[in-house]
Amino acid sequence: MSSAGVVISPSRDEFVLPTPGRGQDLGESIYIYVAMSDSMVPMRVLDSDSIESVKLRIQSYKGFVVKKQKLVCGGRELARSDSLIRDYGVTDGNVLHLVLRLSDLQVINVRTSCGKEFKFHVERNRDVGYVKRQIAKKKKGLLDFDEEEILCNGERLEDQRVINDICKNNDAVIHLFVRKSAKIRARPVEKNFELSIVASEQNGKTDYNVNRESGCENDEESSLVVPRKPPDREFWVEPIILNPKIELPPVIWDLIDSTYEGLDRGNYPIRSSEGTGGAYFMQDASGNKYLSVFKPIDEEPKAVNNPRGLPLSMDGEGLKKGTRVGEGAFREVAAYILDHPKSGPRSYSGEDKGFAGVPTTVLVECLHRGFNHPESVKVKIGSLQMFMENNGSCEDMGFSAFPVEEVHKISVLDIRMANADRHAGNILLSKGEDGQAVLIPIDHGYCLPESVSHLNSLLLLLIAETMCPGRSCHQATQGLKGPRVFEDCTFEWLYWPQARQPYSPETAEYIESLDAEEDIALLNFYGWDLPLESARILRISTMLLKKGVEKGLTPFAIGSIMCRETLNKESVIEEIVREAEDSVLPGTSEAVFLEAVSQIMDRRLEEIAK
Numbered sequence: 001m002s003s004a005g006v007v008i009s010p011s012r013d014e015f016v017l018p019t020p021g022r023g024q025d026l027g028e029s030i031y032i033y034v035a036m037s038d039s040m041v042p043m044r045v046l047d048s049d050s051i052e053s054v055k056l057r058i059q060s061y062k063g064f065v066v067k068k069q070k071l072v073c074g075g076r077e078l079a080r081s082d083s084l085i086r087d088y089g090v091t092d093g094n095v096l097h098l099v100l101r102l103s104d105l106q107v108i109n110v111r112t113s114c115g116k117e118f119k120f121h122v123e124r125n126r127d128v129g130y131v132k133r134q135i136a137k138k139k140k141g142l143l144d145f146d147e148e149e150i151l152c153n154g155e156r157l158e159d160q161r162v163i164n165d166i167c168k169n170n171d172a173v174i175h176l177f178v179r180k181s182a183k184i185r186a187r188p189v190e191k192n193f194e195l196s197i198v199a200s201e202q203n204g205k206t207d208y209n210v211n212r213e214s215g216c217e218n219d220e221e222s223s224l225v226v227p228r229k230p231p232d233r234e235f236w237v238e239p240i241i242l243n244p245k246i247e248l249p250p251v252i253w254d255l256i257d258s259t260y261e262g263l264d265r266g267n268y269p270i271r272s273s274e275g276t277g278g279a280y281f282m283q284d285a286s287g288n289k290y291l292s293v294f295k296p297i298d299e300e301p302k303a304v305n306n307p308r309g310l311p312l313s314m315d316g317e318g319l320k321k322g323t324r325v326g327e328g329a330f331r332e333v334a335a336y337i338l339d340h341p342k343s344g345p346r347s348y349s350g351e352d353k354g355f356a357g358v359p360t361t362v363l364v365e366c367l368h369r370g371f372n373h374p375e376s377v378k379v380k381i382g383s384l385q386m387f388m389e390n391n392g393s394c395e396d397m398g399f400s401a402f403p404v405e406e407v408h409k410i411s412v413l414d415i416r417m418a419n420a421d422r423h424a425g426n427i428l429l430s431k432g433e434d435g436q437a438v439l440i441p442i443d444h445g446y447c448l449p450e451s452v453s454h455l456n457s458l459l460l461l462l463i464a465e466t467m468c469p470g471r472s473c474h475q476a477t478q479g480l481k482g483p484r485v486f487e488d489c490t491f492e493w494l495y496w497p498q499a500r501q502p503y504s505p506e507t508a509e510y511i512e513s514l515d516a517e518e519d520i521a522l523l524n525f526y527g528w529d530l531p532l533e534s535a536r537i538l539r540i541s542t543m544l545l546k547k548g549v550e551k552g553l554t555p556f557a558i559g560s561i562m563c564r565e566t567l568n569k570e571s572v573i574e575e576i577v578r579e580a581e582d583s584v585l586p587g588t589s590e591a592v593f594l595e596a597v598s599q600i601m602d603r604r605l606e607e608i609a610k
């Protein structure tokens with residue numbers, strides 16, 4: 001199975017420097033090296049080249065589309081396309097790590113002999129047998145699972161063949177021509193494949209049996225609670241509860257229990273081909289459905305066991321400014337906890353779905369040999385998030401179809417949480433009952449920069465042991481120096497027209513109900529003792545959102561205050577904080593400092609609202 005999705009063979013190619021146009025900033029010509037999965041390609045560039053142009057060159061030579069590329073240099077993601085490589089301090093001889101974000105979903109088009117067509121998405125890690133079962137399930141009577149046969153380029157495809165391996169080209173679409181009794185052949189059509197299935201009218205059974213691994217003595221369905229952590233088990237999943245007063249709601253227990261059952265049936269975690277860290281799809285007992293996504297902290301970008309080959313962090317800082325390696329899981333959970341439902345915090349309302357729709361997320365310990373264990377198999381800590389059925393991400397669709405309210409709910413979350421990683425790939429797309437697009441925010445590992453560095457001491461020990469087993473690990477426990485907390489805030493939705501429309505009265509009412517002090521207390525209750533400067537971010541972001549809405553500002557106007565226009569120009573929020581810091585005496589109380597921020601913010605908002 002190809003987990004990364006693309007295999008690149010070692011190459012001696014060199015990317016060629018284009019001839020600069022007349023009057024163009026020539027900059028200095030430098031050599032950089034682009035590190036891919038198993039090759040290092042030299043590239044001659046100008047230090048005045050933009051990140052976008054470097055990516056375009058990689059696209060034209062290697063075929064990886066720009067939006068699927070992530071470049072990392074010196075441990076920092078070169079996230080701003082319009083910034084120049086010299087703005088990021090890239091110099092002669094530097095290595096740029098290329099991480100490809102390949103979609104996990106493949107579009108399957110099915111055409112029947114009577115001309116009926118339907119389309120569905122299938123995860124690239126699934127095999128041909130799974131596709132057949134899905135078609136059979138979707139169109140009862142169309143296929144006979146036992147008799148059908150799939151051919152590609154004249155070759156019979158076995159049920160075990162993985163979709164990603166058949167469809168090497170990322171943009172390829174598999175066409176399945178279903179005819180009732182004819183032998184059907186497959187042929188490549190430009191980028192696409194036409195696959196043909198032998199299918200007969202289906203009246204009988206469909207075999208849904210899944211090929212299971214060992215580890216399960218009893219195949220019968222059982223709702224019994226399986227005792228956890230038995231010594232002879234090679235897998236388990238357990239919630240990490242730091243405060244005994246916390247009662248996990250049924251939705252979380254169901255998620256954990258069903259994930260456990262999937263492992264118990266021998267269904268392996270399947271690593272996502274997207275993302276810079278290790279993210280694993282956990283299957284249900286039947287092996288036909290993903291239930292949850294597990295993201296272990298030791299596989300985060302720049303962590304010890306990162307499966308994408310990103311270099312280890314030397315100072316503990318994560319891929320974004322103000323974030324720390326190994327703390328992504330806590331931020332993921334924090335985003336869920338703070339995404340209060342419209343009807344009020346979950347503890348009162350009992351409702352699970354938050355305003356922005358962050359999927360249910362919980363901190364767990366999980367053991368399975370299918371995770372990335374370069375050395376021995378160890379228990380991992382990470383976030384376990386409910387898998388949300390989707391049709392891809394906002395990267396795959398034009399933003400014009402997104403309802404205004406859907407965009408606004410994401411903006412509220414991102415502003416509050418000072419999210420440093422809201423690119424379009426981190427918003428999944430689904431459809432509501434009314435057929436309208438529903439946006440699902442995921443991947444909140446870079447929220448609340450610096451916010452969870454003072455974790456409960458038990459958690460710190462667990463992290464240290466997970467990140468650096470057997471030795472003391474300052475990297476996992478030290479605080480970062482000099483927080484530049486808002487520096488990497490970027491919001492994809494800022495560029496969408498929906499962000500320029502005012503918030504609806506209902507959304508404004510929700511924003512009005514937010515209370516940063518209650519949020520901080522809630523996180524503390526869950527075991528996260530926020531340090532002063534981290535609590536400050538949450539307070540200032542919430543203050544900005546509330547004041548902005550009172551002044552009638554749009555999400556665009558408020559979001560623009562939080563994001564830098566260019567890499568090296570401070571954002572308005574950074575200027576406000578700096579001015580407030582300069583205006584108070586050292587040792588001033590937090591309340592006085594926040595009052596200074598509030599007054600300066602009022603003045604700046606007044607100017608913006610004019």
Ligand SMILES: Nc1ncnc2c1ncn2[C@@H]1O[C@H](COP(=O)(O)OP(=O)(O)OP(=O)(O)O)[C@@H](O)[C@H]1O
Nearest residue numbers: 272274275276277279293359385386387388442443
């Ligand atoms: N809750 C979810 N439901 C469905 N799919 C999910 C969910 N969470 C993650 N995924 C899928 O897994 C992929 C990888 O997850 P994610 O983006 O969180 O990983 P990451 O390594 O943090 O990525 P990034 O490089 O964007 O920071 C996503 O692109 C998405 O396709």
